Amino acid sequence: MPATTDYWINDQGGDPIFVITAPANEGLVKMLxxxxxxxxxxxxxDRRATIIFDRGGWSPNLFVRLLRxxxxxxxxxKGKVDPIAQEQFSLMGEEIEGKRVEYWLxxxxxxxxxxxxxLRQITRLNPTGHQTHIVTSRQDxxxxxxxxxxxxxxxxxxxxxxxxxEYALDS
Numbered sequence: 001m002p003a004t005t006d007y008w009i010n011d012q013g014g015d016p017i018f019v020i021t022a023p024a025n026e027g028l029v030k031m032l033x034x035x036x037x038x039x040x041x042x043x044x045x046d047r048r049a050t051i052i053f054d055r056g057g058w059s060p061n062l063f064v065r066l067l068r069x070x071x072x073x074x075x076x077x078k079g080k081v082d083p084i085a086q087e088q089f090s091l092m093g094e095e096i097e098g099k100r101v102e103y104w105l106x107x108x109x110x111x112x113x114x115x116x117x118x119l120r121q122i123t124r125l126n127p128t129g130h131q132t133h134i135v136t137s138r139q140d141x142x143x144x145x146x147x148x149x150x151x152x153x154x155x156x157x158x159x160x161x162x163x164x165x166e167y168a169l170d171s
Contacts, residue, residue, distance in 0.1 A: 077133035
C-alpha cells in the first residue's frame with residue numbers, strides 16, 4: 001500500500017487550521033513550499049507568520065527562501081553540534097498560558113551558508129545532560145517562549161489523532 005505523510009498546520013495556540021496529506025517520499029523540505037503558499041492565501045501576503053517544524057524540514061537554503069517570503073522559522077538543529085559547557089546554561093522561566101515554565105537554556109547566534117544566514121540557537125539542557133538545539137529567526141521572543149513553542153508543537157497532531165479516532169474526522 002502506498003504510504004502517506006500528514007502535515008498539520010496550526011495557530012499559535014496549537015489549534016488546527018488545516019492538514020495536508022502527501023506521499024511519504026515527498027519530504028518536509030519539499031512540502032513546505034506549497035504549505036507556505038496555502039498559508040499566505042489564508043493570512044494575506046503582508047502578515048508575517050512563524051513556522052515551527054522538526055528536523056525533517058532542515059535546509060538552510062529553504063530557510064533563506066522562507067525568510068524572504070515573510071515567514072519566521074523555529075526548528076531543531078540537524079547534524080553534529082559541539083556540546084556547550086554545562087556552566088554556560090542558565091535556569092530561565094516565565095509564565096506561559098497560565099503556568100510556570102522553566103528550562104536550563106543557552107542562547108547564542110549561529111551562521112550558516114558561509115555566513116549568509118544568521119540565526120539564533122537556543123539550547124536546552126535536560127537533567128540527563130542531553131542538549132537539544134533549536135534554531136530560529138525570531139529575535140523578539142524570549143528563549144523560554146521559543147523553547148516552549150518548539151516542545152509544545154505536538155498539540156495539533158494530538159488533536160487530529162483524537163478527532164480521527166473518536167469522531168472519524170478523516171472518513
